[in-house]
Amino acid sequence: MSSEASMLEKFDEKIRKEIKIEPRDWMPDKYRKTLIRQISQHAHSEIVGMLPEGVWITRAPSMRRKVALLAKVQDEAGHGLYLYSAAETLGTTRGEMIDDLHTGKAKYSSIFNYPAITWADIGAIGWLVDGAAIMNQVMLCRTSYGPYARAMVRICKEESFHQRQGYEIMLTLAKGSEEQKAMAQDALNRWWWPSLMMFGPPDAESKHTAQSMAWKIKRKTNDELRQQFVNATVPQAKLIDLTIPDPDLVWNEERNSYDFGEIDWEEFWNVVKGNGPCNKERLEARQNAAKNGEWVRDAAIAFAEKQSQRKSNKEQVA
């Protein structure tokens, strides 16, 4: 048996050499815990993220929009499942993770605690929320834990349509009637700042960033990703003649980046703590889904057990 010190040395060397860590490899306890927390939180976000958009499927303005939104929301369910199964390779169970979500112990991305009140919000969510998620997920394709990285590669392949369908909705509204353009602008106004908050607190105040960077779980910091998102998104807004709701937004030649205004972190923490417009509604929706589906899950297990019993009885007779 190797001692813990030599195992740690081997682990550190793998991280240094960019060799992925796999489920059965030895890993520091904190690395495992950090991953379980992060991956399950990510999975919960995909699942809860289906709620604000899901209510618009039956109200989409055309068949084309409807099939696209339906496919997108279905993809998010798939993303949740890829991620739950990646987390399960670390020794947690689906039941534990779901329980942690339902009791409020586990978090999900705060962005989904905002409501989608008009059709333009579906455009803004695809463009901005999926856009911000993509920035983060592209970075995570290079994360040090193998199953997480592989889930991310799969997810990233599917995400680009999500952002494109959202941007197309915004583009169409922005080119439409006065009212339609105003609706698009209003959605941008409401979703812009929460989207910037999606990257998490500033580096200086982020308690997990340093260790996660050292373990190569994260490959870029919150502030780096946020800046990357602003730089990519501002020209997209200009192109469809919408205005980013930030009077301090200005191109900085020296930094080759946009400077942008102060984020209202008080609002962010308030929503994280459960006081956003939809926290209660989202959690209740998930709790009810679990409760109302329980008899179906139990019946399926009972049916499977009966089938396998019948099969083995038959085999005995034959």
Place this chain on the structure above:
Amino acid sequence: MSEKKDWPLWEIFIRSRAGLNHKHVGSLHAADEDMAIENARDVYTRRNEGISIWVVESKHIKASNPEDEDSLFEPADNKIYRHPTFYNLPDEIKHM
């Protein structure tokens, strides 16, 4: 969480095209093997990623121990004569 147990976990293998091996793509929960195949279709092949699916209940997979990696694979490590480059042939022989 339900009083009864979680649905078992299944490992999913997909053949992406005729002529290729089935390859491990991830796992999922299902009550039985038929449901595992149906769920695998919905979760892992929404964009024509496969033409054939294998499902194996995870508990039936026996994996080698990564700590044994050195001793397990060492026998293949020191047998360079298993590789074609070990043999010296005259330059005139271009392909063999």
